[in-house]
Amino acid sequence: MTDRQLARKLIIVVLIKLVLLFVLWWAFFRGQQVVVNGEAMAQAVQTDKTSATGESRHGH
Known part of the structure; x- marks a missing residue:
């Protein structure tokens, strides 16, 4: 094979x-x-910042 x-x-x-990927994207x-x-x-x-500071999200 050259x-x-x-x-x-x-x-x-x-x-x-590429064609198959496009077809899958188009279908779904x-x-x-x-x-x-x-x-x-x-x-x-805000919730993420609260949990990162060590405070409980559930108030326990």
């Missing part, structure tokens, strides 16, 4: 993999969205 044939086969394999993830709630995030960050 270098040219090997390169052609590798390019074909990479292209096939294209319509997904993440809703970000600023208040919930601020509360989560």
Whole structure:
């Protein structure tokens, strides 16, 4: 097998993999969205800071 044939086969394999990845993304993830709630995030960050200081989240 020459270098040219090997390169052609590798390019074909990479292209096939890219197409398969795109098809999988299209089938499962294209319509997904993440809703970000600023208040919930601020509360989560505040809770993390509280637990990092050694205070109990449950008041025990």
